[in-house]
Amino acid sequence: MKAKHQRLILALVALTGVAGAGVLAASALRDEAAYFRTPVEIKGGKAEVGEAMRLGGMVAKGSIERQADGLTIRFVATDGKASVPVEYKGIVPDLFGEESGMVADGRMRADGTFVADRILAKHDERYMPPQMGDMPKNMKAPTA
Amino acid sequence: MHAYANPTRFLAIAKPLTPWLLGAGLLLVLAGAWAGLTMVPGDYKQGETARILYVHVPSAWLGMGGWTSLAVAGLVQLVWRHPLSGIAARAIAVPGMLFTALCLATGSIWGRPTWGTWWEWDGRMTSMLVLLFLYAGFIALTTGDDSQRQGGSLSRGAAIYALVGAINIPIINRSVVWWNSLHQGPSITLRGSSIDGALLWPLGLTVLGFSLLFGAIVLMRMRRIIADNRVAARLRRLADDEGI
Numbered sequence: 001m002k003a004k005h006q007r008l009i010l011a012l013v014a015l016t017g018v019a020g021a022g023v024l025a026a027s028a029l030r031d032e033a034a035y036f037r038t039p040v041e042i043k044g045g046k047a048e049v050g051e052a053m054r055l056g057g058m059v060a061k062g063s064i065e066r067q068a069d070g071l072t073i074r075f076v077a078t079d080g081k082a083s084v085p086v087e088y089k090g091i092v093p094d095l096f097g098e099e100s101g102m103v104a105d106g107r108m109r110a111d112g113t114f115v116a117d118r119i120l121a122k123h124d125e126r127y128m129p130p131q132m133g134d135m136p137k138n139m140k141a142p143t144a
Numbered sequence: 145m146h147a148y149a150n151p152t153r154f155l156a157i158a159k160p161l162t163p164w165l166l167g168a169g170l171l172l173v174l175a176g177a178w179a180g181l182t183m184v185p186g187d188y189k190q191g192e193t194a195r196i197l198y199v200h201v202p203s204a205w206l207g208m209g210g211w212t213s214l215a216v217a218g219l220v221q222l223v224w225r226h227p228l229s230g231i232a233a234r235a236i237a238v239p240g241m242l243f244t245a246l247c248l249a250t251g252s253i254w255g256r257p258t259w260g261t262w263w264e265w266d267g268r269m270t271s272m273l274v275l276l277f278l279y280a281g282f283i284a285l286t287t288g289d290d291s292q293r294q295g296g297s298l299s300r301g302a303a304i305y306a307l308v309g310a311i312n313i314p315i316i317n318r319s320v321v322w323w324n325s326l327h328q329g330p331s332i333t334l335r336g337s338s339i340d341g342a343l344l345w346p347l348g349l350t351v352l353g354f355s356l357l358f359g360a361i362v363l364m365r366m367r368r369i370i371a372d373n374r375v376a377a378r379l380r381r382l383a384d385d386e387g388i
Contacts, residue, residue, distance in 0.1 A: 008223045015219075015307060022311040026322060033323045035266035056324060093260030095189060103259075103326055120259045125331040127194055128340035129185040 036103050042114075043082040049108050055084060056103040056122065064098055077102065077114070088116040095121035151370045154228060158363045165360035172353025180346035187343065196254045197339075198346055202354035203247035207275060208313050210240025210358070211306075214282065215313075218306030221298045228366070230297035233306060234286050235365035239358055241279035248272055259326060267319035268327035271312060278309040296369050 026033075036056030037046060047053060057077035064075040072089045075098075086104055096102055101122030106115050180198035187194035217233035220226050251269070252262045263269065285302045293299065298306070320329050331339050339347070 004223060011219055011222050011307070014304075018308055018311055022315065026315060026318075030322065033267050035264070035323065035325045038324065093258070095258055096260075100189070120261055120264070120326060122326060123190065123258050123328050125328045126338045126340075127187050127190075127197070127331065127343050129342045130188045131185075 038079040038082075039077055039084045040079055040082040042084055042108070047108050049110050052105075052107055054103055054105055055086065055114050055116075056101065057084070059096070059098050059100060059102055061098050077104070084114050085112070086114045086116055088119050090119070092119050093121040095123060097121075100124070151227070155367065155370065158367055162360055162363045162367070165356045165363065169353050169356030169358075169360055172349050173357060174353075176346045176349030176353055179349065184343050184346060190258055193254055193257050194343070196250050198350045200247060200250040200254065201347055202351045203243045203250060204272070205351060206354055206358050207240060207244030207247050207272070208316060209355075210236050210243065211275060211278065211309060212313055214240065214306045215310035218298065218303040221303045222300070222307070225297070227295050227297065230293075230295070230303075231366050231369045232362070233282075233298055233302075234296060234369055235362045237279055237283050237286065238365065239361045241276065241283065243354075243358070244272065244276045244279060248276060261326075264326050266325040266327055267323040268316065268325050271316040271319050275312055275316060278312060282306060282309070296373050 036054035039055070039057050041047070042055065055077055057079045060076040060078045060083060064073060066073055072087065073092070074085065074087050076083045077086050078084075086106075088104065088106075096119060101124060103120045103122055104114060104116035105118040109115050176198055180195050184195075186192045214233050214236050217229045217236065220229040221233065248269075251272075255264075256262050282302065282305060285305060286298065319325060320327050331337060337344055
């Protein structure tokens with residue numbers, strides 16, 4: 001066997017080993033590296049009252065209610081399987097709205113409401129011209 | 145491949161190719177930027193801020209593509225000891241790091257109005273920042289005393305570092321799929337694009353344009369490293385002749 005081939009095999013074996021280690025590390029991080037928890041995870045008991053965490057989900061249609069003080073809003077965050085009511089006092093980003101994604105920093109209150117200290121809007125992967133944004137959802141299939 | 149082991153042969157192709165890559169790249173980037181800023185509509189939801197994608201996406205592609213080529217060059221150096229591989233790796237590192245930084249900066253500028261934050265430690269952003277640090281580490285490893293190595297080849301340590309660092313590339317790519325993240329999922333996949341065609345086409349121009357510019361920068365830097373090596377070799381010979 002030529003030295004060149006030996007080096008090639010050695011490099012490939014080492015690379016496979018390192019790639020395997022990377023995949024193991026990444027899958028072990030699966031839960032820890034998640035940026036937020038979803039409503040179904042929180043309902044499934046993955047949240048303690050008062051524990052600092054992030055909640056991510058869609059703002060349910062028709063759920064945003066502005067309170068009388070003009071600053072506090074309440075809405076329902078959903079992932080399609082479960083939903084969690086959220087309360088937030090402050091200014092929300094421009095892109096925050098019903099039927100779009102959001103991520104909230106905060107903690108669960110004993111009554112099952114998530115009290116947010118901060119709200120970020122999450123953008124989805126769709127980009128389209130404004131006139132198409134007004135079309136009904138089922139016509140917005142990506143043009144490939 | 146080994147036909148180009150001789151730098152003179154490589155230069156005979158690289159020299160005339162550089163101005164063509166540079167000119168075509170600049171033209172395409174300018175055309176893509178013009179189209180992206182004036183000819184296409186804004187996004188239905190983000191409005192005008194979406195236009196930053198015409199710089200952000202090519203930057204991300206070149207930052208990640210840069211490290212992929214760096215790793216291939218490292219492998220070629222380790223296994224075949226090809227004389228141009230070390231030179232290529234050294235030449236790629238600086239523009240690769242530049243585009244990674246540009247990707248992080250444009251992402252941050254976009255994130256403020258869109259998400260409401262300049263920076264969050266989600267999977268995509270963190271792994272991209274790790275790529276920036278990997279580039280910085282590689283540049284530190286291959287400059288200074290190490291740049292005096294004969295023929296510009298990489299040390300074994302630097303070549304292994306380039307290979308191991310490549311693990312981060314699939315992690316960046318999959319970060320928005322494996323972990324829920326603030327960054328949106330992939331818009332352009334093998335199954336098609338969820339960026340509407342009306343907004344997508346200038347992106348093709350800028351991706352190709354920045355890629356050609358990247359190629360031109362790499363060729364210019366490779367030529368410069370080869371020239372430096374020749375100067376160093378000549379000085380060594382002169383010193384030997386005079387018995388200093």
